[in-house]
Amino acid sequence: MKKRVLGNNGPEVSAVGLGCMGMSEFYGSTDDENSKKVILSALENGVTMLDTADTYGDGHNERLIAEVLKEWGGDVFVATKFGIVRKPGRYERKICGKPEYVKEAVENSLKRLNVDTIDLYYIHRIDTDVPIEETVGAMSDLVGEGKIKYIGLSEPSVETVLKAHAVHPVTCIQSEYSLFTRDVEESLLTVLRKNGIGFVPYSPLGRGILTGKLTKEAMENEKDFRKSLPRTSGKYFDDNMVLVNRLKEIADSKSITLSQLALAWVLSRGDDIVPIPGTRNIRYLMDNIQSVDVRLDNDDIRKIETIVYPGAVKGERFTKEGMKGVNR
Numbered sequence: 186m187k188k189r190v191l192g193n194n195g196p197e198v199s200a201v202g203l204g205c206m207g208m209s210e211f212y213g214s215t216d217d218e219n220s221k222k223v224i225l226s227a228l229e230n231g232v233t234m235l236d237t238a239d240t241y242g243d244g245h246n247e248r249l250i251a252e253v254l255k256e257w258g259g260d261v262f263v264a265t266k267f268g269i270v271r272k273p274g275r276y277e278r279k280i281c282g283k284p285e286y287v288k289e290a291v292e293n294s295l296k297r298l299n300v301d302t303i304d305l306y307y308i309h310r311i312d313t314d315v316p317i318e319e320t321v322g323a324m325s326d327l328v329g330e331g332k333i334k335y336i337g338l339s340e341p342s343v344e345t346v347l348k349a350h351a352v353h354p355v356t357c358i359q360s361e362y363s364l365f366t367r368d369v370e371e372s373l374l375t376v377l378r379k380n381g382i383g384f385v386p387y388s389p390l391g392r393g394i395l396t397g398k399l400t401k402e403a404m405e406n407e408k409d410f411r412k413s414l415p416r417t418s419g420k421y422f423d424d425n426m427v428l429v430n431r432l433k434e435i436a437d438s439k440s441i442t443l444s445q446l447a448l449a450w451v452l453s454r455g456d457d458i459v460p461i462p463g464t465r466n467i468r469y470l471m472d473n474i475q476s477v478d479v480r481l482d483n484d485d486i487r488k489i490e491t492i493v494y495p496g497a498v499k500g501e502r503f504t505k506e507g508m509k510g511v512n513r
Contacts, residue, residue, distance in 0.1 A: 186231025187477045189459050193381030195335060195356040196304070198262050200452065200477045202234030203227045203470070204387055204463030208249060209242025210274075212393075212465075213406040217249060219465060224253045226467050228261060230474050236359075236387070236461045238266035238309055239294050243273040247297035254299070264305035264359075264385075265294050266339060268312065268510070276410065280510040282312030284323035291332055307337035307359055310510025317341075317348050325353035337385070340511045343376050355382050362386035362460075363395060364432070364447055365416070365425070366502055367495045368512070378457065388502075389451045389460035390444055392417065394425060396469070397433050397443040414507075415500035424499045431492045441479055444469065448476035450489055 187200040208220035224235065237246045247265060254261065267290035270279045287308075294303060306327065308320055317338075327333045335356035338349055349355050358377055362369050363386065377384055392411055393399040401422060404412040411417045416425060429443070436446040444462075451460045462473045481489070503511070 186233075186474065189456055191305075191335075191357045191383030191385070191459060192355075192457065194354065195383050196262060198234040198459060199232045200459060201232060201448070201473060202236055202264075202385070202459055202461040203232050204236045204461040205246050205250060206236075206238070206241045207463045208465055209246040210408070211410045213409045215242075215465070217252075220249060221253050221256075223465055223467055223470055224250065225257065227470055227474070228253075228257050228259060230471070232474065233260050234262045234264060234459065234461065236264045236385070238269070238307075239290060239297070240266075240269040240271055240278075240309065243271075244293070244297050247294055251297060251299040262304045263298060263300070264307065264337065265298065265303055266307040266309035266337075267291065267294065268307075268309040268339075277506055278509060280310045280312045282308055282315040282317070282320035284315075284319050287320060287323040288327070291327055295332065302331055303333045305335045305337050305356065306333040307339045309339050311338070311341050311345055311513035312510065313513050317345050318352050321349045321352045321355075328353065339387075340513075342512050343372050345513060346373070346376060346380075346382070350380055350382065355380075357383035357385050357459075359385040359387055359461075361388045361502060362451065362458075363389045363391045364450055364489065364493045365391040365395060365498045370495070374455075378455075384455075384458050386451055386458060386460045389462050390447055394422075394429060395432070395443060395447040397429055413504060414502065415504070416498065416502055417500075421500035428493050428497060432489065435485065435488055435492075439479075439485070442472050444472050445476040445479050446481075446489070448473060449479035449481050450486070452477065453481050453486065 189200045339359040433443045436443045
């Protein structure tokens with residue numbers, strides 16, 4: 186597994202991490218034993234960064250990772266998040282960045298993960314009712330106390346990044362980024378690079394649509410939230426699948442999977458980028474890991490971006506509820 190460094194002064198991690206959210210909720214039925222096998226396979230094949238959050242399955246995801254860590258004796262870098270407050274099983278959320286909540290949340294995550302220190306701690310979404318300086322100030326205190334090593338922000342605006350970074354060095358930013366979601370290219374990536382901050386794209390496969398395997402029938406599972414998202418429902422799904430099928434032609438011509446093409450494109454955007462695709466399938470996991478060896482030349486990039494350019498994709502990535510705290 187190739188390695189990359191998160192930011193100028195951050196840790197060295199695998200070039201591709203593993204997003205674990207879907208092992209607890211949102212994408213249909215789950216199977217803990219299978220999920221543990223997938224996580225262990227990822228670690229055995231060189232993945233060193235696992236991404237989770239306290240809200241995934243109301244703490245279930247952190248506890249799941251803790252069970253794997255009991256069996257794993259090698260390197261692992263765990264990133265978790267706080268700040269999205271939901272009732273168990275409900276999608277509706279509040280965003281909380283209050284300093285006292287930060288300190289309460291970290292204690293709960295430390296306990297669930299069964300660790301003394303969290304490697305990377307993100308605020309999951311930005312609380313517009315609390316100055317980011319106060320939230321990051323509380324996170325900085327946690328660094329001083331040895332409870333977390335590195336600080337991250339998820340889905341912040343450029344202004345928020347700069348304010349936060351002035352309080353305590355921000356190691357990396359996590360935001361959605363894929364061929365289907367290009368918002369960060371407008372200004373965020375430039376600011377991150379100017380300040381030596383790493384970038385961790387989540388949903389680099391567009392919540393599965395960029396695998397070419399997502400179907401309306403598969404999303405009919407009542408627990409699959411993608412059937413309610415604008416981009417993967419109704420006519421927009423059909424429109425966007427036209428783009429997917431054109432991309433698949435390029436992947437086929439290179440004898441790689443569409444997932445590998447999409448991930449290789451994200452990886453090609455810079456050595457400071459570490460995507461965290463999620464999967465509950467070992468075969469798809471290996472596809473994702475092998476994407477680090479795919480090379481795209483300038484002609485490949487031109488063909489890809491001619492098909493999927495900013496604005497080509499139909500529909501918003503989340504519902505209005507899901508956009509709370511995003512780009513704030």
